[in-house]
Amino acid sequence: MPGRPEGTAASRRVDAVRRDGRLGVGIIGAGRVGPVVGAALAGAGHAITGITSGSDDERVSAVLPDVPVLDALEVVRRSELVVLAVPHAELPGLVRGLADLGAWQLGQLVLHTDAAHGIEVLRAAAEKGAIPLAVHPAMAFTGTTIDLRQLSASYAAVTAPAPVLPIAQALAVELGCEPVVVEEADRAAYAEAIATASEFSRQIVRQATGILRGIGVENPGGYLSALVRSTVDQALTEASPAIPDLPPEE
Template identity: 50%
Template sequence: MREQLGGPSGSAPRAGRLRVGVIGAGKVGAVLGAALRAAEHAVTGVTAVSEASRERAENLLPGVPVLEAREIVAGSDLVLLAVPDDVLSELVAGLASLGAWKPGQLVAHTSGRYGVGVLEPVRAAGAIPLSIHPAMTFTGLSLDLGRLTDCVFGVTADAPMLPIAQALVIEMGGEPVVIPEEQRVLYHAALAHGSNHLVTLASQAAQLLAEIGVAEPERLLAPLLRASLDNALASGESALTGPVSRGDAGTVASHREALTGRDALLRQASEDDGGPRPGGHLAGAGDDILESYLAMARATLQRAVRQDRLRAEQAAALGDVLG
């Protein structure tokens, strides 16, 4: 299948090149379109509504015309749908109502949440639905193309069509991993929990350090967080360290006391400044850190108990501290 779909960038064009249309010149769509173009497919059109998306399309897909979605579908062998999850279903159904989808056409979306069920109108029209989701965070810049090398894509398709989805991923430099249709939401939840919440945790830690006068908290945190992530990925829960895993309830209690006192100071400062900000957030966004610390400490305690790291009295003491 890879031989049919593409070859290495720089080789002479061969039979089997696809006309690719990209609907959504966001950070993902523009980058994947550029990767398919580098694999010698012809990107024939892209949608770009905002000024940022038009600039992104111009930088990553120079010379590719900006067209309406229906025009792109009409002129493409492969349609890449790189739009937000919440509009994907409506977009697919809307194009189906216009009779846009064509028999034999490849239609791939990049949503992590969905498999191919969301593309049922595509299937009903005789087109081939594919789901190819890169497990990567994107900037929308050319440097993302390098990140696709060895990037894992979660792919879902009807069994006879899986080789097509896998070949497209391989052509972009990625590694396909098959995700069952019924497990797509849990797959996406795992990635969001790991990636998005990692950013939140790092930001909270940096905020606390900045508040106590550390001028460049990122420099202090970077070696520690990188080592922790590397150890966790290499060794799993056996890499767990820190006061909870050691059963040090006194230290955890001191953390809770300090964070609670900090919140009280922020609350007082907010009242002195005229009350909470719109939406109920305190000045300085203070109250989320204590809540996050306690939630993650409770989860860590549960895992430490399951690993038999703690004596019963240590686990009980920590449970009392964490409420």
């Protein structure tokens, strides 16, 4: 995967942009993830330059008030950091299409939020001099400001070329997440783990609430809430490595 090593014009531009800790951030993708990522970065001091239109612009404006709605080319033109928060299947074509239009800029940061893709999917942008970053917050998004609190308790899978890995990690921290480096070759396995946990949880809850509803229990979701949360918390505790006892102080 081509990247821009330290000392190149690209890395110098990133250093200059970040000298005051502020980036112009554009969001392509107005679903559940993009607006929330934009709001988190705005909260960290960055300026949101624009976001593309989606199916619920009213919800987006509630999360990102006063942010202009622009087409993708204008978002890229205005931004030092472009966040791509689009469905998995759309990401490769979007990156290639913008490259064919000459949109990507030398030294521009391009970050996507997809679980399964690493930075290879951003090759077309990197070939134009952009800096590829993959940051996936491991949480279920609602697309509302409620997610901002959840981000602060989440981890994020980070993949980037070695010279710019600290930038990707710093952006994950600015989202509120604890960054965990996932190698390019491991992104598919990572995505499988995320999908397994997400889909299995949903299916089990749906099955259980259906059974309770069938025997006349009102509000089965509320009835199971404490049980499901405590069971998941216990399972996660059991899955975490035990902290060894410290030796007694002498």
